[in-house]
Amino acid sequence: MDRVAALRRVGLVILGVNLLLALAKGGVYLSTGSIAVGSEAVNSLADAAYSLIVVGGLYLTTQPPDEVHPHGHERIEPFVSLFVALGVFAAGGVVLWQAIEAVLAGGAGGHDGPLAAGVLAVGAGAKYLLYRYCIRVAAEYNSPALEATALDNRADILTAGAALAGVLGAALGAPVLDPLAGAVVALGVLYAGVEIVRDNVNYLVGAAPSEELQAEIVGRALSHPEVEGVHDVVAHYVGPEVDVSLHIEIEGDRTVAEAHDIETDVATAIRDIDAIDDVFVHLDPRELGEWKDECEESGERVDLDGSTDA
Incomplete structure:
Protein backbone atom coordinates (compact mmCIF):
# COMPACT_ATOMS: atom_id res chain seq x y z
CA MET A 1 0.00 0.00 0.00
CA ASP A 2 1.35 3.47 -0.88
CA ARG A 3 1.88 6.24 1.70
CA VAL A 4 -1.24 8.17 0.74
CA ALA A 5 -3.63 5.23 1.15
CA ALA A 6 -1.92 3.98 4.32
CA LEU A 7 -2.04 7.31 6.17
CA ARG A 8 -5.63 8.06 5.19
CA ARG A 9 -6.76 4.61 6.27
CA VAL A 10 -5.06 4.95 9.65
CA GLY A 11 -6.72 8.33 10.17
CA LEU A 12 -10.17 6.87 9.57
CA VAL A 13 -9.49 3.89 11.85
CA ILE A 14 -8.37 6.21 14.67
CA LEU A 15 -11.48 8.36 14.25
CA GLY A 16 -13.83 5.36 14.29
CA VAL A 17 -12.29 3.71 17.35
CA ASN A 18 -12.21 6.94 19.37
CA LEU A 19 -15.86 7.68 18.57
CA LEU A 20 -16.90 4.21 19.73
CA LEU A 21 -14.87 4.50 22.93
CA ALA A 22 -16.29 7.96 23.70
CA LEU A 23 -19.85 6.68 23.28
CA ALA A 24 -19.22 3.56 25.38
CA LYS A 25 -17.49 5.41 28.23
CA GLY A 26 -20.03 8.22 28.16
CA GLY A 27 -22.88 5.73 28.46
CA VAL A 28 -21.23 3.97 31.39
CA TYR A 29 -20.50 7.30 33.09
CA LEU A 30 -24.15 8.33 32.85
CA SER A 31 -25.24 5.04 34.39
CA THR A 32 -22.55 4.78 37.10
CA GLY A 33 -21.50 8.34 37.95
CA SER A 34 -17.83 7.29 38.09
CA ILE A 35 -15.53 10.33 37.84
CA ALA A 36 -12.72 8.10 36.54
CA VAL A 37 -14.93 6.76 33.74
CA GLY A 38 -16.25 10.27 33.05
CA SER A 39 -12.68 11.51 32.77
CA GLU A 40 -11.88 8.76 30.32
CA ALA A 41 -15.04 9.62 28.35
CA VAL A 42 -13.87 13.24 28.04
CA ASN A 43 -10.43 12.00 27.03
CA SER A 44 -11.90 9.78 24.31
CA LEU A 45 -14.20 12.57 23.12
CA ALA A 46 -11.18 14.86 22.76
CA ASP A 47 -9.38 12.04 20.93
CA ALA A 48 -12.30 11.79 18.52
CA ALA A 49 -12.31 15.56 17.98
CA TYR A 50 -8.62 15.79 17.17
CA SER A 51 -8.93 12.63 15.05
CA LEU A 52 -11.01 14.75 12.68
CA ILE A 53 -8.09 17.19 12.49
CA VAL A 54 -5.70 14.31 11.89
CA VAL A 55 -7.88 12.94 9.08
CA GLY A 56 -8.08 16.38 7.45
CA GLY A 57 -4.39 17.05 8.00
CA LEU A 58 -3.33 13.70 6.57
CA TYR A 59 -5.48 14.39 3.53
CA LEU A 60 -3.61 17.66 2.98
CA THR A 61 -0.16 16.24 3.63
CA THR A 62 -0.66 13.39 1.17
CA GLN A 63 -1.51 15.69 -1.74
CA PRO A 64 1.01 15.40 -4.61
CA PRO A 65 3.61 18.15 -5.29
CA ASP A 66 2.46 21.14 -7.31
CA GLU A 67 3.92 24.42 -8.58
CA VAL A 68 3.38 26.16 -5.25
CA HIS A 69 4.68 23.22 -3.18
CA PRO A 70 7.31 21.46 -5.35
CA HIS A 71 8.47 19.29 -2.44
CA GLY A 72 4.96 18.12 -1.63
CA HIS A 73 2.88 18.90 1.44
CA GLU A 74 4.49 16.70 4.12
CA ARG A 75 5.71 19.78 6.00
CA ILE A 76 2.14 20.42 7.12
CA VAL A 95 -10.33 16.05 33.44
CA LEU A 96 -8.03 17.54 36.10
CA TRP A 97 -10.61 20.18 37.03
CA GLN A 98 -13.35 17.58 37.41
CA ALA A 99 -11.11 15.37 39.52
CA ILE A 100 -10.10 18.22 41.87
CA GLU A 101 -13.72 19.22 42.38
CA ALA A 102 -14.68 15.63 43.20
CA VAL A 103 -11.79 15.20 45.67
CA LEU A 104 -12.77 18.41 47.46
CA ALA A 105 -16.34 17.11 47.64
CA GLY A 106 -15.15 13.99 49.44
CA GLY A 107 -15.11 11.50 46.56
CA ALA A 108 -17.33 10.20 43.81
CA GLY A 109 -20.76 8.75 44.23
CA GLY A 110 -20.26 6.17 41.50
CA HIS A 111 -21.55 2.62 41.63
CA ASP A 112 -21.65 -0.55 39.55
CA GLY A 113 -17.92 -1.25 39.70
CA PRO A 114 -17.95 -4.22 37.27
CA LEU A 115 -19.52 -2.19 34.46
CA ALA A 116 -17.11 0.72 34.92
CA ALA A 117 -14.13 -1.62 35.21
CA GLY A 118 -15.21 -3.51 32.10
CA VAL A 119 -15.43 -0.47 29.82
CA LEU A 120 -12.06 0.80 31.07
CA ALA A 121 -10.40 -2.57 30.46
CA VAL A 122 -11.83 -2.74 26.94
CA GLY A 123 -10.71 0.83 26.31
CA ALA A 124 -7.16 0.07 27.46
CA GLY A 125 -7.01 -2.94 25.15
CA ALA A 126 -8.30 -0.92 22.20
CA LYS A 127 -5.77 1.83 22.87
CA TYR A 128 -2.92 -0.67 23.00
CA LEU A 129 -3.88 -2.02 19.59
CA LEU A 130 -4.17 1.53 18.22
CA TYR A 131 -0.76 2.42 19.67
CA ARG A 132 0.93 -0.56 18.01
CA TYR A 133 -0.84 0.14 14.72
CA CYS A 134 -0.01 3.86 14.67
CA ILE A 135 3.63 3.50 15.73
CA ARG A 136 4.24 0.85 13.06
CA VAL A 137 2.73 2.91 10.25
CA ALA A 138 4.38 6.12 11.53
CA ALA A 139 7.80 4.45 11.42
CA GLU A 140 7.17 2.89 8.01
CA TYR A 141 6.03 6.14 6.37
CA ASN A 142 7.89 8.72 8.53
CA SER A 143 4.71 10.46 9.74
CA PRO A 144 5.01 12.88 12.71
CA ALA A 145 1.23 13.20 12.92
CA LEU A 146 0.80 9.45 13.39
CA GLU A 147 3.73 9.33 15.82
CA ALA A 148 2.01 12.03 17.90
CA THR A 149 -1.21 10.03 17.79
CA ALA A 150 0.65 6.89 18.84
CA LEU A 151 2.12 8.72 21.87
CA ASP A 152 -1.34 9.89 22.85
CA ASN A 153 -2.65 6.32 22.61
CA ARG A 154 0.26 5.08 24.73
CA ALA A 155 -0.62 7.63 27.42
CA ASP A 156 -4.25 6.52 27.19
CA ILE A 157 -3.23 2.96 28.07
CA LEU A 158 -1.61 4.15 31.28
CA THR A 159 -4.40 6.52 32.22
CA ALA A 160 -7.03 3.85 31.60
CA GLY A 161 -5.10 1.63 34.01
CA ALA A 162 -5.08 4.39 36.61
CA ALA A 163 -8.80 4.94 36.12
CA LEU A 164 -9.41 1.21 36.48
CA ALA A 165 -7.49 1.15 39.76
CA GLY A 166 -9.59 4.06 41.03
CA VAL A 167 -12.86 2.36 40.10
CA LEU A 168 -11.83 -0.85 41.84
CA GLY A 169 -10.72 1.12 44.89
CA ALA A 170 -14.03 2.94 45.06
CA ALA A 171 -15.88 -0.37 44.75
CA LEU A 172 -13.92 -1.64 47.76
CA GLY A 173 -15.06 1.26 49.93
CA ALA A 174 -12.62 4.09 49.21
CA PRO A 175 -14.63 6.49 47.01
CA VAL A 176 -11.92 9.17 47.01
CA LEU A 177 -9.74 6.85 44.93
CA ASP A 178 -12.05 7.34 41.94
CA PRO A 179 -11.43 11.09 41.48
CA LEU A 180 -7.79 10.65 42.45
CA ALA A 181 -7.51 8.19 39.58
CA GLY A 182 -9.15 10.82 37.39
CA ALA A 183 -6.39 13.27 38.38
CA VAL A 184 -3.74 10.71 37.43
CA VAL A 185 -5.49 10.32 34.09
CA ALA A 186 -5.31 14.09 33.59
CA LEU A 187 -1.60 14.27 34.40
CA GLY A 188 -0.87 11.44 31.97
CA VAL A 189 -2.84 13.20 29.25
CA LEU A 190 -1.00 16.48 29.85
CA TYR A 191 2.38 14.72 29.73
CA ALA A 192 1.49 13.19 26.37
CA GLY A 193 0.76 16.70 25.11
CA VAL A 194 4.18 17.91 26.26
CA GLU A 195 5.87 15.02 24.40
CA ILE A 196 4.00 15.84 21.20
CA VAL A 197 4.91 19.54 21.34
CA ARG A 198 8.56 18.84 22.13
CA ASP A 199 9.03 16.44 19.23
CA ASN A 200 7.24 18.54 16.62
CA VAL A 201 8.78 21.89 17.55
CA ASN A 202 12.09 20.32 16.50
CA TYR A 203 10.63 19.65 13.07
CA LEU A 204 9.46 23.26 12.76
CA VAL A 205 12.63 25.03 13.95
CA GLY A 206 15.03 22.98 11.84
CA ALA A 207 16.72 20.99 14.60
CA ALA A 208 19.48 18.54 13.78
CA PRO A 209 18.54 14.86 13.48
CA SER A 210 19.93 12.11 15.69
CA GLU A 211 23.66 11.45 15.90
CA GLU A 212 23.03 8.00 14.42
CA LEU A 213 21.47 9.49 11.29
CA GLN A 214 24.27 12.05 10.94
CA ALA A 215 26.83 9.27 11.23
CA GLU A 216 25.04 7.29 8.53
CA ILE A 217 25.09 10.33 6.23
CA VAL A 218 28.85 10.73 6.67
CA GLY A 219 29.41 6.98 6.28
CA ARG A 220 27.57 6.87 2.96
CA ALA A 221 29.61 9.79 1.62
CA LEU A 222 32.88 8.19 2.71
CA SER A 223 31.90 4.85 1.18
CA HIS A 224 32.57 6.24 -2.30
CA PRO A 225 36.11 5.22 -3.36
CA GLU A 226 36.92 8.68 -4.77
CA VAL A 227 35.98 10.57 -1.61
CA GLU A 228 39.01 11.31 0.59
CA GLY A 229 37.19 13.13 3.37
CA VAL A 230 34.01 14.93 4.38
CA HIS A 231 33.52 18.22 6.20
CA ASP A 232 30.98 20.99 6.85
CA VAL A 233 28.14 18.49 7.16
CA VAL A 234 24.86 20.25 7.95
CA ALA A 235 21.73 18.13 8.42
CA HIS A 236 18.48 19.65 9.67
CA TYR A 237 14.77 18.98 9.68
CA VAL A 238 12.56 20.67 7.11
CA GLY A 239 9.18 19.45 8.29
CA PRO A 240 9.37 15.73 9.08
CA GLU A 241 12.21 15.11 6.62
CA VAL A 242 15.90 16.02 6.64
CA ASP A 243 17.83 18.21 4.22
CA VAL A 244 21.60 17.70 4.03
CA SER A 245 24.48 19.78 2.74
CA LEU A 246 28.11 18.66 2.88
CA HIS A 247 31.53 19.14 1.33
CA ILE A 248 33.40 16.12 -0.03
CA GLU A 249 37.12 16.12 -0.72
CA ILE A 250 38.33 14.69 -4.01
CA GLU A 251 41.51 14.78 -6.09
CA GLY A 252 41.60 17.78 -8.40
CA ASP A 253 42.70 15.97 -11.54
CA ARG A 254 39.22 14.59 -12.22
CA THR A 255 37.39 15.69 -15.35
CA VAL A 256 34.17 17.62 -15.05
CA ALA A 257 32.24 14.51 -16.04
CA GLU A 258 34.05 12.37 -13.44
CA ALA A 259 33.50 14.96 -10.71
CA HIS A 260 29.84 15.15 -11.69
CA ASP A 261 29.49 11.37 -11.38
CA ILE A 262 31.10 11.41 -7.93
CA GLU A 263 28.74 14.12 -6.73
CA THR A 264 25.73 12.30 -8.16
CA ASP A 265 26.71 8.97 -6.59
CA VAL A 266 27.22 10.51 -3.14
CA ALA A 267 23.97 12.49 -3.28
CA THR A 268 22.02 9.43 -4.43
CA ALA A 269 23.49 7.22 -1.70
CA ILE A 270 22.50 9.72 1.01
CA ARG A 271 19.10 10.43 -0.51
CA ASP A 272 18.31 6.71 -0.36
CA ILE A 273 18.08 7.02 3.44
CA ASP A 274 14.37 7.01 4.25
CA ALA A 275 14.43 10.15 6.40
CA ILE A 276 16.32 12.25 3.82
CA ASP A 277 14.49 14.65 1.50
CA ASP A 278 17.18 16.58 -0.36
CA VAL A 279 20.97 16.54 -0.54
CA PHE A 280 23.38 19.28 -1.61
CA VAL A 281 26.98 18.21 -2.28
CA HIS A 282 29.88 20.62 -2.76
CA LEU A 283 33.13 19.33 -4.28
CA ASP A 284 36.47 20.45 -2.80
CA PRO A 285 39.43 19.51 -5.05
CA ARG A 286 42.75 19.07 -3.25
CA GLU A 287 44.52 21.74 -5.34
CA LEU A 288 42.24 24.54 -4.12
CA GLY A 289 43.45 24.07 -0.56
CA GLU A 290 39.98 23.57 0.89
CA TRP A 291 40.63 20.19 2.44
CA LYS A 292 40.44 20.43 6.20
CA ASP A 293 43.23 18.70 8.04
CA GLU A 294 42.07 19.98 11.41
CA CYS A 295 38.82 20.54 13.24
CA GLU A 296 37.76 24.11 12.63
CA GLU A 297 34.83 26.22 13.64
CA SER A 298 33.13 25.55 10.35
CA GLY A 299 33.17 21.79 10.85
CA GLU A 300 35.24 18.65 11.30
CA ARG A 301 37.14 16.81 8.63
CA VAL A 302 36.31 13.11 8.65
CA ASP A 303 38.81 10.71 7.11
CA LEU A 304 38.10 7.43 5.41
CA ASP A 305 38.63 5.49 8.63
CA GLY A 306 35.85 7.53 10.24
CA SER A 307 38.22 9.38 12.62
CA THR A 308 38.39 13.12 13.04
CA ASP A 309 41.63 15.04 13.03
CA ALA A 310 42.26 17.00 16.22
Whole structure:
Protein backbone atom coordinates (compact mmCIF):
# COMPACT_ATOMS: atom_id res chain seq x y z
CA MET A 1 0.00 0.00 0.00
CA ASP A 2 1.35 3.47 -0.88
CA ARG A 3 1.88 6.24 1.70
CA VAL A 4 -1.24 8.17 0.74
CA ALA A 5 -3.63 5.23 1.15
CA ALA A 6 -1.92 3.98 4.32
CA LEU A 7 -2.04 7.31 6.17
CA ARG A 8 -5.63 8.06 5.19
CA ARG A 9 -6.76 4.61 6.27
CA VAL A 10 -5.06 4.95 9.65
CA GLY A 11 -6.72 8.33 10.17
CA LEU A 12 -10.17 6.87 9.57
CA VAL A 13 -9.49 3.89 11.85
CA ILE A 14 -8.37 6.21 14.67
CA LEU A 15 -11.48 8.36 14.25
CA GLY A 16 -13.83 5.36 14.29
CA VAL A 17 -12.29 3.71 17.35
CA ASN A 18 -12.21 6.94 19.37
CA LEU A 19 -15.86 7.68 18.57
CA LEU A 20 -16.90 4.21 19.73
CA LEU A 21 -14.87 4.50 22.93
CA ALA A 22 -16.29 7.96 23.70
CA LEU A 23 -19.85 6.68 23.28
CA ALA A 24 -19.22 3.56 25.38
CA LYS A 25 -17.49 5.41 28.23
CA GLY A 26 -20.03 8.22 28.16
CA GLY A 27 -22.88 5.73 28.46
CA VAL A 28 -21.23 3.97 31.39
CA TYR A 29 -20.50 7.30 33.09
CA LEU A 30 -24.15 8.33 32.85
CA SER A 31 -25.24 5.04 34.39
CA THR A 32 -22.55 4.78 37.10
CA GLY A 33 -21.50 8.34 37.95
CA SER A 34 -17.83 7.29 38.09
CA ILE A 35 -15.53 10.33 37.84
CA ALA A 36 -12.72 8.10 36.54
CA VAL A 37 -14.93 6.76 33.74
CA GLY A 38 -16.25 10.27 33.05
CA SER A 39 -12.68 11.51 32.77
CA GLU A 40 -11.88 8.76 30.32
CA ALA A 41 -15.04 9.62 28.35
CA VAL A 42 -13.87 13.24 28.04
CA ASN A 43 -10.43 12.00 27.03
CA SER A 44 -11.90 9.78 24.31
CA LEU A 45 -14.20 12.57 23.12
CA ALA A 46 -11.18 14.86 22.76
CA ASP A 47 -9.38 12.04 20.93
CA ALA A 48 -12.30 11.79 18.52
CA ALA A 49 -12.31 15.56 17.98
CA TYR A 50 -8.62 15.79 17.17
CA SER A 51 -8.93 12.63 15.05
CA LEU A 52 -11.01 14.75 12.68
CA ILE A 53 -8.09 17.19 12.49
CA VAL A 54 -5.70 14.31 11.89
CA VAL A 55 -7.88 12.94 9.08
CA GLY A 56 -8.08 16.38 7.45
CA GLY A 57 -4.39 17.05 8.00
CA LEU A 58 -3.33 13.70 6.57
CA TYR A 59 -5.48 14.39 3.53
CA LEU A 60 -3.61 17.66 2.98
CA THR A 61 -0.16 16.24 3.63
CA THR A 62 -0.66 13.39 1.17
CA GLN A 63 -1.51 15.69 -1.74
CA PRO A 64 1.01 15.40 -4.61
CA PRO A 65 3.61 18.15 -5.29
CA ASP A 66 2.46 21.14 -7.31
CA GLU A 67 3.92 24.42 -8.58
CA VAL A 68 3.38 26.16 -5.25
CA HIS A 69 4.68 23.22 -3.18
CA PRO A 70 7.31 21.46 -5.35
CA HIS A 71 8.47 19.29 -2.44
CA GLY A 72 4.96 18.12 -1.63
CA HIS A 73 2.88 18.90 1.44
CA GLU A 74 4.49 16.70 4.12
CA ARG A 75 5.71 19.78 6.00
CA ILE A 76 2.14 20.42 7.12
CA GLU A 77 2.32 17.34 9.38
CA PRO A 78 4.09 18.99 12.34
CA PHE A 79 1.32 21.60 12.44
CA VAL A 80 -1.26 18.80 12.48
CA SER A 81 0.61 17.29 15.41
CA LEU A 82 0.49 20.58 17.30
CA PHE A 83 -3.29 20.68 16.82
CA VAL A 84 -3.33 17.19 18.32
CA ALA A 85 -1.36 18.55 21.27
CA LEU A 86 -3.87 21.37 21.79
CA GLY A 87 -6.69 18.84 21.97
CA VAL A 88 -4.69 16.73 24.40
CA PHE A 89 -4.02 19.74 26.68
CA ALA A 90 -7.70 20.73 26.63
CA ALA A 91 -8.80 17.23 27.55
CA GLY A 92 -6.23 17.00 30.34
CA GLY A 93 -7.30 20.35 31.79
CA VAL A 94 -11.00 19.43 31.85
CA VAL A 95 -10.33 16.05 33.44
CA LEU A 96 -8.03 17.54 36.10
CA TRP A 97 -10.61 20.18 37.03
CA GLN A 98 -13.35 17.58 37.41
CA ALA A 99 -11.11 15.37 39.52
CA ILE A 100 -10.10 18.22 41.87
CA GLU A 101 -13.72 19.22 42.38
CA ALA A 102 -14.68 15.63 43.20
CA VAL A 103 -11.79 15.20 45.67
CA LEU A 104 -12.77 18.41 47.46
CA ALA A 105 -16.34 17.11 47.64
CA GLY A 106 -15.15 13.99 49.44
CA GLY A 107 -15.11 11.50 46.56
CA ALA A 108 -17.33 10.20 43.81
CA GLY A 109 -20.76 8.75 44.23
CA GLY A 110 -20.26 6.17 41.50
CA HIS A 111 -21.55 2.62 41.63
CA ASP A 112 -21.65 -0.55 39.55
CA GLY A 113 -17.92 -1.25 39.70
CA PRO A 114 -17.95 -4.22 37.27
CA LEU A 115 -19.52 -2.19 34.46
CA ALA A 116 -17.11 0.72 34.92
CA ALA A 117 -14.13 -1.62 35.21
CA GLY A 118 -15.21 -3.51 32.10
CA VAL A 119 -15.43 -0.47 29.82
CA LEU A 120 -12.06 0.80 31.07
CA ALA A 121 -10.40 -2.57 30.46
CA VAL A 122 -11.83 -2.74 26.94
CA GLY A 123 -10.71 0.83 26.31
CA ALA A 124 -7.16 0.07 27.46
CA GLY A 125 -7.01 -2.94 25.15
CA ALA A 126 -8.30 -0.92 22.20
CA LYS A 127 -5.77 1.83 22.87
CA TYR A 128 -2.92 -0.67 23.00
CA LEU A 129 -3.88 -2.02 19.59
CA LEU A 130 -4.17 1.53 18.22
CA TYR A 131 -0.76 2.42 19.67
CA ARG A 132 0.93 -0.56 18.01
CA TYR A 133 -0.84 0.14 14.72
CA CYS A 134 -0.01 3.86 14.67
CA ILE A 135 3.63 3.50 15.73
CA ARG A 136 4.24 0.85 13.06
CA VAL A 137 2.73 2.91 10.25
CA ALA A 138 4.38 6.12 11.53
CA ALA A 139 7.80 4.45 11.42
CA GLU A 140 7.17 2.89 8.01
CA TYR A 141 6.03 6.14 6.37
CA ASN A 142 7.89 8.72 8.53
CA SER A 143 4.71 10.46 9.74
CA PRO A 144 5.01 12.88 12.71
CA ALA A 145 1.23 13.20 12.92
CA LEU A 146 0.80 9.45 13.39
CA GLU A 147 3.73 9.33 15.82
CA ALA A 148 2.01 12.03 17.90
CA THR A 149 -1.21 10.03 17.79
CA ALA A 150 0.65 6.89 18.84
CA LEU A 151 2.12 8.72 21.87
CA ASP A 152 -1.34 9.89 22.85
CA ASN A 153 -2.65 6.32 22.61
CA ARG A 154 0.26 5.08 24.73
CA ALA A 155 -0.62 7.63 27.42
CA ASP A 156 -4.25 6.52 27.19
CA ILE A 157 -3.23 2.96 28.07
CA LEU A 158 -1.61 4.15 31.28
CA THR A 159 -4.40 6.52 32.22
CA ALA A 160 -7.03 3.85 31.60
CA GLY A 161 -5.10 1.63 34.01
CA ALA A 162 -5.08 4.39 36.61
CA ALA A 163 -8.80 4.94 36.12
CA LEU A 164 -9.41 1.21 36.48
CA ALA A 165 -7.49 1.15 39.76
CA GLY A 166 -9.59 4.06 41.03
CA VAL A 167 -12.86 2.36 40.10
CA LEU A 168 -11.83 -0.85 41.84
CA GLY A 169 -10.72 1.12 44.89
CA ALA A 170 -14.03 2.94 45.06
CA ALA A 171 -15.88 -0.37 44.75
CA LEU A 172 -13.92 -1.64 47.76
CA GLY A 173 -15.06 1.26 49.93
CA ALA A 174 -12.62 4.09 49.21
CA PRO A 175 -14.63 6.49 47.01
CA VAL A 176 -11.92 9.17 47.01
CA LEU A 177 -9.74 6.85 44.93
CA ASP A 178 -12.05 7.34 41.94
CA PRO A 179 -11.43 11.09 41.48
CA LEU A 180 -7.79 10.65 42.45
CA ALA A 181 -7.51 8.19 39.58
CA GLY A 182 -9.15 10.82 37.39
CA ALA A 183 -6.39 13.27 38.38
CA VAL A 184 -3.74 10.71 37.43
CA VAL A 185 -5.49 10.32 34.09
CA ALA A 186 -5.31 14.09 33.59
CA LEU A 187 -1.60 14.27 34.40
CA GLY A 188 -0.87 11.44 31.97
CA VAL A 189 -2.84 13.20 29.25
CA LEU A 190 -1.00 16.48 29.85
CA TYR A 191 2.38 14.72 29.73
CA ALA A 192 1.49 13.19 26.37
CA GLY A 193 0.76 16.70 25.11
CA VAL A 194 4.18 17.91 26.26
CA GLU A 195 5.87 15.02 24.40
CA ILE A 196 4.00 15.84 21.20
CA VAL A 197 4.91 19.54 21.34
CA ARG A 198 8.56 18.84 22.13
CA ASP A 199 9.03 16.44 19.23
CA ASN A 200 7.24 18.54 16.62
CA VAL A 201 8.78 21.89 17.55
CA ASN A 202 12.09 20.32 16.50
CA TYR A 203 10.63 19.65 13.07
CA LEU A 204 9.46 23.26 12.76
CA VAL A 205 12.63 25.03 13.95
CA GLY A 206 15.03 22.98 11.84
CA ALA A 207 16.72 20.99 14.60
CA ALA A 208 19.48 18.54 13.78
CA PRO A 209 18.54 14.86 13.48
CA SER A 210 19.93 12.11 15.69
CA GLU A 211 23.66 11.45 15.90
CA GLU A 212 23.03 8.00 14.42
CA LEU A 213 21.47 9.49 11.29
CA GLN A 214 24.27 12.05 10.94
CA ALA A 215 26.83 9.27 11.23
CA GLU A 216 25.04 7.29 8.53
CA ILE A 217 25.09 10.33 6.23
CA VAL A 218 28.85 10.73 6.67
CA GLY A 219 29.41 6.98 6.28
CA ARG A 220 27.57 6.87 2.96
CA ALA A 221 29.61 9.79 1.62
CA LEU A 222 32.88 8.19 2.71
CA SER A 223 31.90 4.85 1.18
CA HIS A 224 32.57 6.24 -2.30
CA PRO A 225 36.11 5.22 -3.36
CA GLU A 226 36.92 8.68 -4.77
CA VAL A 227 35.98 10.57 -1.61
CA GLU A 228 39.01 11.31 0.59
CA GLY A 229 37.19 13.13 3.37
CA VAL A 230 34.01 14.93 4.38
CA HIS A 231 33.52 18.22 6.20
CA ASP A 232 30.98 20.99 6.85
CA VAL A 233 28.14 18.49 7.16
CA VAL A 234 24.86 20.25 7.95
CA ALA A 235 21.73 18.13 8.42
CA HIS A 236 18.48 19.65 9.67
CA TYR A 237 14.77 18.98 9.68
CA VAL A 238 12.56 20.67 7.11
CA GLY A 239 9.18 19.45 8.29
CA PRO A 240 9.37 15.73 9.08
CA GLU A 241 12.21 15.11 6.62
CA VAL A 242 15.90 16.02 6.64
CA ASP A 243 17.83 18.21 4.22
CA VAL A 244 21.60 17.70 4.03
CA SER A 245 24.48 19.78 2.74
CA LEU A 246 28.11 18.66 2.88
CA HIS A 247 31.53 19.14 1.33
CA ILE A 248 33.40 16.12 -0.03
CA GLU A 249 37.12 16.12 -0.72
CA ILE A 250 38.33 14.69 -4.01
CA GLU A 251 41.51 14.78 -6.09
CA GLY A 252 41.60 17.78 -8.40
CA ASP A 253 42.70 15.97 -11.54
CA ARG A 254 39.22 14.59 -12.22
CA THR A 255 37.39 15.69 -15.35
CA VAL A 256 34.17 17.62 -15.05
CA ALA A 257 32.24 14.51 -16.04
CA GLU A 258 34.05 12.37 -13.44
CA ALA A 259 33.50 14.96 -10.71
CA HIS A 260 29.84 15.15 -11.69
CA ASP A 261 29.49 11.37 -11.38
CA ILE A 262 31.10 11.41 -7.93
CA GLU A 263 28.74 14.12 -6.73
CA THR A 264 25.73 12.30 -8.16
CA ASP A 265 26.71 8.97 -6.59
CA VAL A 266 27.22 10.51 -3.14
CA ALA A 267 23.97 12.49 -3.28
CA THR A 268 22.02 9.43 -4.43
CA ALA A 269 23.49 7.22 -1.70
CA ILE A 270 22.50 9.72 1.01
CA ARG A 271 19.10 10.43 -0.51
CA ASP A 272 18.31 6.71 -0.36
CA ILE A 273 18.08 7.02 3.44
CA ASP A 274 14.37 7.01 4.25
CA ALA A 275 14.43 10.15 6.40
CA ILE A 276 16.32 12.25 3.82
CA ASP A 277 14.49 14.65 1.50
CA ASP A 278 17.18 16.58 -0.36
CA VAL A 279 20.97 16.54 -0.54
CA PHE A 280 23.38 19.28 -1.61
CA VAL A 281 26.98 18.21 -2.28
CA HIS A 282 29.88 20.62 -2.76
CA LEU A 283 33.13 19.33 -4.28
CA ASP A 284 36.47 20.45 -2.80
CA PRO A 285 39.43 19.51 -5.05
CA ARG A 286 42.75 19.07 -3.25
CA GLU A 287 44.52 21.74 -5.34
CA LEU A 288 42.24 24.54 -4.12
CA GLY A 289 43.45 24.07 -0.56
CA GLU A 290 39.98 23.57 0.89
CA TRP A 291 40.63 20.19 2.44
CA LYS A 292 40.44 20.43 6.20
CA ASP A 293 43.23 18.70 8.04
CA GLU A 294 42.07 19.98 11.41
CA CYS A 295 38.82 20.54 13.24
CA GLU A 296 37.76 24.11 12.63
CA GLU A 297 34.83 26.22 13.64
CA SER A 298 33.13 25.55 10.35
CA GLY A 299 33.17 21.79 10.85
CA GLU A 300 35.24 18.65 11.30
CA ARG A 301 37.14 16.81 8.63
CA VAL A 302 36.31 13.11 8.65
CA ASP A 303 38.81 10.71 7.11
CA LEU A 304 38.10 7.43 5.41
CA ASP A 305 38.63 5.49 8.63
CA GLY A 306 35.85 7.53 10.24
CA SER A 307 38.22 9.38 12.62
CA THR A 308 38.39 13.12 13.04
CA ASP A 309 41.63 15.04 13.03
CA ALA A 310 42.26 17.00 16.22
